[in-house]
Every structure is written in C-alpha cells, then in structure tokens.
Amino acid sequence: MTESDLIVLDQVNKRYGDLHVLRNVSLSVRQGEVVVIIGPSGAGKSTLCRAINRLETIDSGTITVDGTPLPDEGRPLAKLRAEVGMVFQSFNLFAHKTVLDNVVLGQVHVLKRPREAAVAKARELLDRVGIGGQAAKFPAQLSGGQQQRVAIARALAMDPKVILFDEPTSALDPEMVNEVLEVMTALAREGMTMVVVTHEMGFARRAADRVVFMADGEIVEQNTPGDFFGAPSSERAQSFLAKILTH
Numbered sequence: 001m002t003e004s005d006l007i008v009l010d011q012v013n014k015r016y017g018d019l020h021v022l023r024n025v026s027l028s029v030r031q032g033e034v035v036v037i038i039g040p041s042g043a044g045k046s047t048l049c050r051a052i053n054r055l056e057t058i059d060s061g062t063i064t065v066d067g068t069p070l071p072d073e074g075r076p077l078a079k080l081r082a083e084v085g086m087v088f089q090s091f092n093l094f095a096h097k098t099v100l101d102n103v104v105l106g107q108v109h110v111l112k113r114p115r116e117a118a119v120a121k122a123r124e125l126l127d128r129v130g131i132g133g134q135a136a137k138f139p140a141q142l143s144g145g146q147q148q149r150v151a152i153a154r155a156l157a158m159d160p161k162v163i164l165f166d167e168p169t170s171a172l173d174p175e176m177v178n179e180v181l182e183v184m185t186a187l188a189r190e191g192m193t194m195v196v197v198t199h200e201m202g203f204a205r206r207a208a209d210r211v212v213f214m215a216d217g218e219i220v221e222q223n224t225p226g227d228f229f230g231a232p233s234s235e236r237a238q239s240f241l242a243k244i245l246t247h
C-alpha cells in the first residue's frame with residue numbers, strides 16, 4: 001500500500017450460501033485513478049463495488065478506504081461513508097423531492113452544510129451536468145439520462161474522494177447513454193477518482209487508466225486499456241471480448 005492508494009482491497013472473500021462471489025480479490029485504486037471493471041454477468045462486479053461502500057458485508061479480507069479499514073458490521077446504511085459517492089443503475093433518486101432537493105438534502109443532513117450553501121452548490125453542480133433548468137422538477141418528469149445526471153450531481157455534492165458507478169448506463173435508452181458517459185468522461189479528465197462497473201467498452205478505452213477484468217469472482221487480469229484491449233492475456237478475457245465486440 002502506498003500513500004496515494006485511496007482504496008485497498010486485500011484478499012476479500014464473499015459467499016452467498018454455496019456461491020463464492022468474490023474469491024481472494026485484491027485491488028488498489030490510487031488517488032485520481034479511473035478504474036473500469038468489466039466482465040461477464042455474474043462475475044461479482046456489482047458485489048465488489050457494493051462491498052467497498054458497505055452495502056454488502058464481506059466474509060474475510062480487508063477493505064481500506066482513505067486509510068481507514070472498513071469494519072464489517074452488517075449493512076448499516078446510516079454508516080455509509082460520505083467520502084465514497086455511489087451512482088447506481090437505477091438512479092435511486094427521492095421520487096417525492098425536487099431535483100434541487102435531491103442534491104441538497106444529503107449536504108444538509110449528512111454534511112451539516114447550511115441550506116443556503118447547499119442550494120448554491122446544488123445549482124452549480126446541476127449546471128455542470130447540464131440540467132440547471134430542471135431544478136424545480138420531480139425525478140419522474142425527467143428522462144432517464146437526466147435522472148442519472150441528477151444522481152451524479154448528488155454524488156458530487158457530498159465532496160466525495162471517490163465515486164463508484166455501478167452500471168450507470170445499463171437502464172438507459174441508447175440515445176441517452178452518451179450524454180451520461182460524456183459527464184463521466186469529463187469528471188475523469190478533471191481528476192476525479194472513479195471506479196466504474198460498465199459494459200461500455202468505448203468508455204473503458206477512452207477514460208480508464210486501468211481496466212480490471214473479472215470472471216467467476218476473481219480478478220483475472222488488469223492492465224491499461226491499450227494493452228488490455230490490444231492483447232488480453234487470459235483466455236477468459238479473450239473469449240469475453242470476442243463475444244461482446246462482435247455484437
């Protein structure tokens with residue numbers, strides 16, 4: 001572990017009954033790094049992402065975020081770490097709150113930021129993700145792509161040290177995928193530390209510093225996008241890429 005490591009997983013194991021979904025997973029994410037996790041369905045990618053933010057417990061191993069080991073204390077949502085932002089496939093916005101309030105509330109209740117400052121920050125972030133004009137609407141009045149941009153603004157509002165994206169574009173209509181990926185690419189260029197589970201290989205090629213390939217609960221290989229996509233070294237990665245790139 002070096003000083004610039006923001007997230008360190010060491011020999012992490014997780015089982016659901018007989019299913020061993022994370023097998024001795026060790027992974028470090030450095031400050032400012034964009035790590036894209038790819039792999040077949042059921043590989044354990046979401047579980048890994050959720051374990052980092054304590055939405056899932058682990059059976060053994062350690063997960064350290066920003067120098068603090070995460071104790072494995074069940075899944076207390078209230079104890080989620082504000083420094084780890086999360087963007088989900090299904091947006092998870094508060095349906096009965098306005099777009100503005102969705103971005104304000106965490107700042108006020110978790111960070112104890114004065115409401116005026118929280119509103120100013122929310123407006124700035126909504127502008128930054130291109131939906132400043134939608135602040136007074138409710139989530140259901142927005143397209144999926146717009147809702148996901150609200151979710152990104154909400155994550156950013158907490159001043160996270162890292163944002164985890166778990167298949168952020170999988171629930172979107174194809175024409176909305178790019179607008180969300182563009183926001184994510186801009187964040188990556190600005191130096192945000194990001195862990196992204198995605199099936200969008202274009203994003204991985206364009207924005208990743210490192211591609212991590214998972215299959216059957218294991219990290220099979222990891223490399224720069226150029227080297228990984230140019231010449232994957234494992235048979236499992238080769239056959240995965242052959243399947244998805246011909247579609």
Ligand SMILES: Nc1ncnc2c1ncn2[C@@H]1O[C@H](COP(=O)(O)OP(=O)(O)OP(=O)(O)O)[C@@H](O)[C@H]1O
Nearest residue numbers: 016019021039040041042043044045046047048167
């Ligand atoms: N709460 C749960 N209880 C039991 N099994 C689970 C649970 N959550 C996930 N699994 C199983 O664990 C395995 C890994 O799931 P996970 O969602 O992490 O995979 P993934 O790589 O993200 O897949 P996908 O690309 O389809 O989202 C799968 O076989 C899944 O069915």
